[in-house]
Amino acid sequence: MQVPRSAKGLKFVVLGGGMVGVCVALEMQKRGAEVILLDRDDPGGGTSYGNAGVFARSSLFPINNPGLLVDLPGLLTNTRAAFRYDLKYLLSNLAWASRFLLSARKKTFQETTVALDALIRLSIRKHLELIDACNESARLSDAGWMFLYRDIGRYERAGLLRTTLGNFDVDTQELDGTALHDLEPDLAPIFPRALWVRDSYSVNDPAALVKAYAAKFTAQGGKVLRSDVRTVSEDLDGVEIVLADGSLLKADKIAVCLGPWSKDFLAKLKMSVTMGFERGYHMHFEGAQDGANAKILRRPIYDTQGGYVLSPMTKGLRLSTGVELAACDAPGSTAQIDLAEKAAREAFTLGERMDPEPWLGRRPTFPDSRPAIGPAPTYRHISVAFGHQHIGLATGTGTADVLADLIEGKTPAIDALPFRPDRFIRHFG
Numbered sequence: 001m002q003v004p005r006s007a008k009g010l011k012f013v014v015l016g017g018g019m020v021g022v023c024v025a026l027e028m029q030k031r032g033a034e035v036i037l038l039d040r041d042d043p044g045g046g047t048s049y050g051n052a053g054v055f056a057r058s059s060l061f062p063i064n065n066p067g068l069l070v071d072l073p074g075l076l077t078n079t080r081a082a083f084r085y086d087l088k089y090l091l092s093n094l095a096w097a098s099r100f101l102l103s104a105r106k107k108t109f110q111e112t113t114v115a116l117d118a119l120i121r122l123s124i125r126k127h128l129e130l131i132d133a134c135n136e137s138a139r140l141s142d143a144g145w146m147f148l149y150r151d152i153g154r155y156e157r158a159g160l161l162r163t164t165l166g167n168f169d170v171d172t173q174e175l176d177g178t179a180l181h182d183l184e185p186d187l188a189p190i191f192p193r194a195l196w197v198r199d200s201y202s203v204n205d206p207a208a209l210v211k212a213y214a215a216k217f218t219a220q221g222g223k224v225l226r227s228d229v230r231t232v233s234e235d236l237d238g239v240e241i242v243l244a245d246g247s248l249l250k251a252d253k254i255a256v257c258l259g260p261w262s263k264d265f266l267a268k269l270k271m272s273v274t275m276g277f278e279r280g281y282h283m284h285f286e287g288a289q290d291g292a293n294a295k296i297l298r299r300p301i302y303d304t305q306g307g308y309v310l311s312p313m314t315k316g317l318r319l320s321t322g323v324e325l326a327a328c329d330a331p332g333s334t335a336q337i338d339l340a341e342k343a344a345r346e347a348f349t350l351g352e353r354m355d356p357e358p359w360l361g362r363r364p365t366f367p368d369s370r371p372a373i374g375p376a377p378t379y380r381h382i383s384v385a386f387g388h389q390h391i392g393l394a395t396g397t398g399t400a401d402v403l404a405d406l407i408e409g410k411t412p413a414i415d416a417l418p419f420r421p422d423r424f425i426r427h428f429g
């Protein structure tokens with residue numbers, strides 16, 4: 001149980017400088033707390049560095065939706081860019097896997113769509129304000145993003161996505177091959193159908209956006225400290241944080257925003273976390289720049305059958321893969337990015353690879369595909385905000401708003417119950 005109190009003058013430490021942690025730091029600072037942001041790396045160096053850069057209303061539709069059960073036999077072949085898995089890892093995390101599948105049932109799925117829609121809408125509104133306040137609008141595109149279908153049958157089978165987005169008034173447009181060509185003339189004509197999600201934005205460098213938010217935090221008097229956090233302990237008055245060099249930092253309250261690494265960290269505090277790691281890779285490619293014949297991608301595309309997202313970024317075209325279920329820090333493999341590259345080259349002219357090796361990220365996912373936002377079970381001064389699966393770049397701002405309200409004992413702008421940490425975090429001490 002946390003004791004609610006105004007954030008004014010509170011000594012507050014945020015563990016983790018990804019999109020979520022930086023937004024929590026900014027929000028607590030806005031409410032009058034003295035905030036320190038702690039990360040072993042520069043802000044924006046973790047999962048928030050390498051994602052596809054999309055802020056989309058359509059992300060209210062989780063991967064574990066009722067259609068997943070139909071697709072499962074194909075996915076289990078372990079041969080697709082959209083989904084690969086390490087069987088040993090899966091068997092060692094059956095509690096997560098079975099509950100993830102069970103959450104694809106209609107009732108949980110529907111509850112999740114309502115919860116995520118509210119979080120995403122709040123977050124996008126706050127991102128737009130913050131991006132403007134940081135003078136970062138040039139990074140933002142409002143051209144939406146595109147779901148692409150290589151055959152009409154597949155498009156028709158995706159009816160639940162369209163109906164669900166319609167139920168939430170997400171602004172979409174169904175396109176045939178000709179209408180798609182008008183919007184994305186440089187795509188190969190292999191997609192007879194597409195769904196253009198107009199209610200969405202993208203950024204051309206997600207890490208730069210996190211850094212810009214962090215710069216605003218420091219310009220306003222916040223402190224960024226670079227250190228590995230070894231562990232923390234709390235007593236009645238507050239929290240003691242042990243840094244890598246053994247030095248101690250004291251705080252009235254802290255928030256654990258360590259993304260995928262939160263699970264291992266909380267184990268030190270005797271908390272077990274039922275969470276899976278949906279890992280994913282990216283690789284940048286040179287665009288085909290041939291004078292008047294240069295090939296241009298105007299917005300991120302999601303090739304639903306190719307199993308990849310291709311996003312125009314400042315560095316080049318960022319190809320990111322679907323899901324690889326494996327242990328958080330197990331070695332990476334090139335298999336998934338190779339499959340994605342092969343499929344992407346069928347759709348768009350890609351130049352050379354630009355990175356020496358694929359970047360590997362970990363999407364931390366709870367069984368119901370909702371993040372944990374709120375007090376850590378049985379602790380008075382420790383809150384958590386992690387488990388944002390595929391949407392943590394988009395939902396950092398809303399997460400921070402909800403968490404700060406809970407810490408201050410206020411009623412959050414959206415229903416916070418679906419995000420209660422004790423859904424999947426247990427204290428075993």
Ligand SMILES: Cc1cc2nc3c(=O)[nH]c(=O)nc-3n(C[C@H](O)[C@H](O)[C@H](O)COP(=O)(O)OP(=O)(O)OC[C@H]3O[C@@H](n4cnc5c(N)ncnc54)[C@H](O)[C@@H]3O)c2cc1C
Pocket residue numbers: 015016017018019020021038039040041042043044045046047048049050051052053054055227228229230257258259260261265279280281282320321360361362363364385386387388389390391392393394395
């Ligand atoms: C391939 C891919 C594509 C994606 N595409 C999108 C997308 O288009 N849109 C979207 O919204 N989301 C997307 N995501 C998901 C999104 O990137 C994540 O949900 C989000 O980045 C999570 O942010 P975070 O702040 O929780 O975690 P992170 O960004 O991982 O931050 C955690 C921080 O904790 C630090 N840390 C960990 N342990 C310690 C320690 N012991 N001491 C000190 N510091 C520590 C790390 O250094 C890191 O900076 C994608 C993810 C992947 C992998």
